[in-house]
Amino acid sequence: MLSKTQFPRRLAAVGALVGAAAVSLVGCSPGDDGGAVTLSVWGRALDVDEALVAAYQEANPDVHIELTRIPDDQFLSKLGTAMQSGDGPDVVIFDDANSSLLAASGLLEDITDRAKGLDFFDDFFPGQIGYYQDRIYSVPKQGGPSLMYWNKDLFAQAGLDPESPPATFTEVVEAASAIHAIASDVYGISIDGACGGCIAYKLSPIIWASGGDYLTDAGPDQKTTYATDPVVAEVFGLYREMWAAGLAAPADEAQDGTTQPELFLAGKQGIFLAWPEFAKTAADAGIDFGVTSIPGIDGGTASFAGGNNIGLAAGTDQADAGWEFITWLSDLPQQKLMASDFGIVPVRLALLDDAGFVEQYPYVAQAIEAAQDGQLPNSIAYAALALNADSPLLQAFQAIVFDGADPAGALEAADTRSAEIIAQAYDQIGG
Amino acid sequence: MTTIGSAPRPASGPAAGPARRWLTLGRRRTITGLLLTAPSAVLVTVLFVAPLVLMVVMSLHNWPLLGSGRRFRGLDNYLEAFADPVFGQSILFTLKYTLIVTPLTLVLGYLLAILVRRRVRGVGFFRAVYFAPVVVGFAAGAFIFLSMSQVDVGALDWLFRALGWSSGSPLMVQPGPALAVVVLMVVWKTVGTTMIILMAGMQGIPAEVYESAQVDGAGAWHREFSMTLPLLRPYLALTLLLTVTGSFLAFDQFYILTQGGPQQQTTTVVMWLFTQGFVRYRLGYAAALSVLLLLLLLVFTVFQVRALRAEDER
Numbered sequence: 001m002l003s004k005t006q007f008p009r010r011l012a013a014v015g016a017l018v019g020a021a022a023v024s025l026v027g028c029s030p031g032d033d034g035g036a037v038t039l040s041v042w043g044r045a046l047d048v049d050e051a052l053v054a055a056y057q058e059a060n061p062d063v064h065i066e067l068t069r070i071p072d073d074q075f076l077s078k079l080g081t082a083m084q085s086g087d088g089p090d091v092v093i094f095d096d097a098n099s100s101l102l103a104a105s106g107l108l109e110d111i112t113d114r115a116k117g118l119d120f121f122d123d124f125f126p127g128q129i130g131y132y133q134d135r136i137y138s139v140p141k142q143g144g145p146s147l148m149y150w151n152k153d154l155f156a157q158a159g160l161d162p163e164s165p166p167a168t169f170t171e172v173v174e175a176a177s178a179i180h181a182i183a184s185d186v187y188g189i190s191i192d193g194a195c196g197g198c199i200a201y202k203l204s205p206i207i208w209a210s211g212g213d214y215l216t217d218a219g220p221d222q223k224t225t226y227a228t229d230p231v232v233a234e235v236f237g238l239y240r241e242m243w244a245a246g247l248a249a250p251a252d253e254a255q256d257g258t259t260q261p262e263l264f265l266a267g268k269q270g271i272f273l274a275w276p277e278f279a280k281t282a283a284d285a286g287i288d289f290g291v292t293s294i295p296g297i298d299g300g301t302a303s304f305a306g307g308n309n310i311g312l313a314a315g316t317d318q319a320d321a322g323w324e325f326i327t328w329l330s331d332l333p334q335q336k337l338m339a340s341d342f343g344i345v346p347v348r349l350a351l352l353d354d355a356g357f358v359e360q361y362p363y364v365a366q367a368i369e370a371a372q373d374g375q376l377p378n379s380i381a382y383a384a385l386a387l388n389a390d391s392p393l394l395q396a397f398q399a400i401v402f403d404g405a406d407p408a409g410a411l412e413a414a415d416t417r418s419a420e421i422i423a424q425a426y427d428q429i430g431g
Numbered sequence: 432m433t434t435i436g437s438a439p440r441p442a443s444g445p446a447a448g449p450a451r452r453w454l455t456l457g458r459r460r461t462i463t464g465l466l467l468t469a470p471s472a473v474l475v476t477v478l479f480v481a482p483l484v485l486m487v488v489m490s491l492h493n494w495p496l497l498g499s500g501r502r503f504r505g506l507d508n509y510l511e512a513f514a515d516p517v518f519g520q521s522i523l524f525t526l527k528y529t530l531i532v533t534p535l536t537l538v539l540g541y542l543l544a545i546l547v548r549r550r551v552r553g554v555g556f557f558r559a560v561y562f563a564p565v566v567v568g569f570a571a572g573a574f575i576f577l578s579m580s581q582v583d584v585g586a587l588d589w590l591f592r593a594l595g596w597s598s599g600s601p602l603m604v605q606p607g608p609a610l611a612v613v614v615l616m617v618v619w620k621t622v623g624t625t626m627i628i629l630m631a632g633m634q635g636i637p638a639e640v641y642e643s644a645q646v647d648g649a650g651a652w653h654r655e656f657s658m659t660l661p662l663l664r665p666y667l668a669l670t671l672l673l674t675v676t677g678s679f680l681a682f683d684q685f686y687i688l689t690q691g692g693p694q695q696q697t698t699t700v701v702m703w704l705f706t707q708g709f710v711r712y713r714l715g716y717a718a719a720l721s722v723l724l725l726l727l728l729l730v731f732t733v734f735q736v737r738a739l740r741a742e743d744e745r
Contacts, residue, residue, distance in 0.1 A: 077709060080497035105498030193604070194690070251582040254601030256690070381711070388710045389690035390698070398693070402604070421711065428495035428713055 037321045038064045042079065043093035044308065045069045048142070048342045055337070056328055063321060076101075083107055083313065090316040091325060093141055096128055096309040097387075100218050101380040103132035105429050109312040112136040114323055120330070125347045127305040127374035133219060138311030140347035141329060142338055144275050145303035145371040146201050148172075148295070152288045154179050154186065154270045165292045168299050169206050172271060173238055176247045179270035187263060188247035189271045191239060193402060195257035196394035200377065200386040201304045202273040202294070203397075206235050208375055209296030214393075218378040220426045224385070224418035226396060227411035234297060236400045236407060243401050253402050275306065276345045279363035291363060293370040305374030307347065339364045345371070381425035385418050392417040486718045494715035496708070508719035517695060518720060521703040522727070528610070528699065529678035535618050536674050537667070540625025545655075547626065548633045558630075562623035569620065573687035576616040577603075580688075587612060606696040609689045613697070616684055621677065625670045632666030633659060668739040672732065679728055700724050 043049040046069070053067045068089065070078055075094065079102075082088045094102065102108050108130075115121055115129070115136045125145075130138030152162035158178040166172040176188020192198035207214060212231025216223050226232050242248060249263060264272040265285040272278075273294060282289050293301035310329065312322050328334060335346035336357065345367045351357050358365040379385060386393045396414035399405035490509070493502050512518055547558045564572065579587040580602040591597035591608055602608040636659065644654055660667075682701040685691060691698035691706075698706075704724070708717030 076712070077496055080495075080712075083497075084499070101497065105495070105500075107497060194692070250599070251601055254582065254603045384706075384711045388706065389692055390695050390706060395694055398604075402600075424711060424713060428493065428711075429498045429500045 036062055036064050037318065038066065039091060039318055039321050039325060040066045040068070040089040041091040041093065041325070042068045042070060042089040044075065044095065045071050046308075048338055048344055049093060051341065052329060052334060052337070055334070056325060059328075063325075065325070079107065080105070083315075088313050088315075090313055090318040091310065091322045092138075092313050093308055093310045094138075096130070096138075096140070096305065096307050096376060097382050099130035099138050099309050099311075099376070100132050100378050101382065102311070103130060103135075103137035104218075104380045107314055108137040109314050109316065109319065110135050110137060111139070111312055111323070115139050118327065118330070120348065120350070123348050123350050124330070125305060125307075125349070125368075125371045125374055127303075127371070127376055128307060128309065128347060130309050130311060131378070138309040139326065139330065141308045141310040141326075143345035143347045143367065143371050143374075144277075144306035144308075145345070145367055145374045146205055146273060146294060146306065147276060147278075147291050147303065147367060147370050148293065149264065149272045149274055149278065149282060149289050149291050150175075151179075151264065151267065151270050152290055153267065154182065157182050158270070162288075163290070165290055166271075166295060168295050169210070169235070169238060169297045172295065173242055173247075176242055176271055177245060180245070180247045185268060187249050187269045189242060190255070190260055190263065190269060190273075191243060191248040191252045191401065192255045192257055192260055193253040193398060194255055194389070194394070195260070196389065196391045197387045198255075198257045198260065199394060199397050201275075201306060203235055203239075204304050204375070204377060205294040205302040205373075206296060207231050209294065209300040209302035209373070210235065210298065211296070211300070215377050215379055218380065222379060222422050224392070224415050224422075226392075226414045226418070227408065228415070231297070233407045233411060236397060236411075238297070239397075240401045240404065244404070276363065276367035277343055279366075280343050291366050293373065301370070301373050303370040303374040305371060305376045307345070347371075379422065380429070381418075381422050384421045384425070392421070486721055489715050489718035490722050491719075492715045494713075494718065496712035496714055504715065508716050509723070511716065512719050512723055517698065517703055518700070520695070521698045521700045524697065525679055525681065525699045528614070528681060529675055531610075531614055532617055532678050533671065533674045535614070536622050536625050537670060539618060539622045540670065541629055543622060543626040544629035544633055548630045558627075561626055564620045565623040567620065569683040570687060572616055572620045573684045576612055577688055580612050587615070603689055604693045606693055609693065609697055613684050613688050616688070617678075617681070621674065625674070628666050628670050629663060632663045636662050664739060668735070671739075672735055675731060675735065676728060679724070679731070 041049075041053065049067060049069065053065045057063060057065055072095065076098065079088065079092065079094075088107075092102070092108065112135045125140050125143055128140040128143065130136060148165065150165050155162040155175070158175070158181065160175055160178055166175050172189070179186060179188045192202070204214075207229075210231045212229045212235075214225050214229060214232050216225065249269075261272065261274065261278065261281065263269040264274075265282065265287065267287060279289075279291055294303060295301055310326050312319055312326070316322060330348070332348060332350065335348045335351065338344040338346050339351075339357075339361050343364070345364055349368065349372065352365060352368055377386065385391055388394075392414035395417075396410045399410040400407050491503065491505060492508075493500060493504050495501070543561050547554050547561065567575075576587065579585045582588050582599075582601045585602075588597065588602055591602060591611070592599065596611070597608050598605060602612055640658065640662070641654060644658060649658070680701055681699045682705065685697055685699050685702050686705070689697040691702045700720070701724070704717050704720045707713050707720060
């Protein structure tokens with residue numbers, strides 16, 4: 001045991017040690033560069049962003065960009081937490097399905113004047129611009145509209161014209177039936193029974209192209225119209241018809257999206273609704289396919305305007321530098337680079353007038369054309385309404401298509417649950 | 432330990448200042464003790480107490496994941512929880528799941544422990560084999576069983592169909608088979624821990640106990656159930672506690688295998704809590720559900736500990 005003399009000295013020594021440890025744990029804050037502009041950009045885990053950032057820094061040596069790539073499942077929580085503690089980025093690149101949520105939660109700057117000041121503003125994919133209550137909070141950065149692919153070989157085998165895809169969804173059902181008649185292990189179409197996001201991505205365009213919708217305008221009074229819009233019941237009914245006739249593989253009932261392209265890539269499926277980059281995957285698998293826009297029940301076309309948007313983080317002190325970066329990204333050379341080097345769909349309609357571009361990248365051009373009719377379900381509660389496993393959309397779809405439930409009852413239940421989710425979402429943001 | 436007379440005295444002598452008188456031996460011991468436990472106390476406070484307090488604070492607020500809509504709600508979140516039908520349903524389901532998994536794990540673990548407790552040649556191999564699944568993460572294990580459940584190609588799908596337990600649809604869209612697959616996976620994954628704990632307990636029983644029993648003519652069954660089992664009570668209590676607590680907090684396996692479906696029929700409490708917090712971004716409400724789950728677990732734990740200790744003291 002320490003004596004009365006040694007003890008106070010030991011105490012002081014330990015105290016000093018603990019104090020030093022505490023100070024070093026706090027860590028050093030990053031020093032001030034002075035002169036160079038540092039821009040913090042947060043994006044999704046995409047290689048194309050790294051390439052674009054590198055190119056921008058080369059062209060603008062006085063700007064240093066710190067790009068942080070965040071996996072999707074952590075994106076919103078990391079962004080929300082960081083912005084609350086003041087550690088947020090200056091520029092945000094995000095899944096455009098979240099554009100209303102981020103805008104309504106106050107995480108994005110109002111860039112209406114800046115955006116409209118761009119001379120190519122009208123050239124952006126119209127359905128992808130990040131509107132919220134008539135103000136703009138983000139602009140498109142890259143596109144990913146949903147499209148319809150068909151297997152030309154199977155069409156020919158089924159006695160259908162391989163060069164002429166179905167122009168209405170009714171024709172899609174007929175084609176699927178004809179293709180399934182080829183063999184019992186050849187299916188007409190895919191049905192992603194356990195993937196809310198897939199259903200939203202693929203069925204929304206059919207509903208929109210048929211003149212229907214399932215969401216009213218974004219805002220605290222937003223409602224879903226599953227039961228009140230007859231088009232929804234009609235589209236779900238067509239899928240029920242196809243399922244009951246065995247036009248989709250039995251395993252599709254549990255398809256959560258991860259293995260959805262397999263049958264088409266194996267040449268065992270006639271029609272597959274998918275994303276633009278799938279063209280390369282199908283070509284690599286040696287499938288003789290065609291791609292076109294998704295049709296409505298009796299005609300018309302539409303698309304789910306998937307992709308990424310970009311905006312300024314609320315309260316950023318690098319707004320001008322950030323906006324310059326955004327403008328540069330939206331410029332035609334960079335947009336072309338996304339297509340040429342990464343096979344990614346750009347968001348500038350002007351590229352359709354570039355004959356050389358259209359010839360070199362026919363599938364990308366097809367996607368841009370489809371995106372002209374692109375829309376997004378504009379809701380701050382989109383994830384809970386559609387994407388999640390217990391979403392009202394997915395559950396109504398499963399009940400009607402697989403369990404043969406009465407559509408009226410199932411859709412009404414979906415509307416009720418959706419109303420509760422939307423109310424809770426607005427209650428959360430204090431809106 | 433007191434050093435008597437061997438420590439060097441300062442020149443100013445023992446009569447210097449009030450500080451010396453204050454620092455009695457007892458007080459020095461106390462301060463030394465406090466200093467030594469300070470690091471772990473700080474760790475526990477920062478990593479456990481502070482988050483717990485924060486969670487309780489959050490549960491009294493509207494606390495959105497995004498944005499700044501934070502505001503005090505008092506007990507409204509708790510009132511909502513009591514009226515939440517999915518919360519109630521998830522508690523019942525979690526209880527049902529716990530009641531299925533716990534006896535299965537205990538009985539199987541006990542039987543395996545009997546198999547591997549003797550030091551015969553090659554027993555080490557079997558101990559490793561039975562314990563190996565414990566080392567595999569819950570997520571990895573869930574994916575393995577998910578692939579085995581694939582319709583037409585999975586081993587489990589074939590087995591369930593052969594036994595008449597599946598209608599031919601994918602297993603995960605049928606509530607009974609879906610739960611069965613999860614139970615199978617969890618028992619496979621956790622029985623090794625139970626086995627090891629019970630085996631350690633069995634090996635700790637002195638051989639003389641059995642020798643004297645044999646002299647008295649006790650048969651194998653009697654030895655096992657009237658002697659080994661009671662002597663294992665503390666170990667059984669431990670595994671029971673671990674299994675029940677783990678089952679109450681079940682999440683990974685359901686998130687990967689069933690996603691709470693079909694139609695929310697396999698949604699556990701933690702899954703619902705996760706949905707509220709990270710899909711609907713309602714951290715305040717999720718915190719309230721967490722607090723209620725914690726209280727429920729505490730009640731069960733206290734009840735278990737009391738019940739098993741009371742029998743001990745008979």
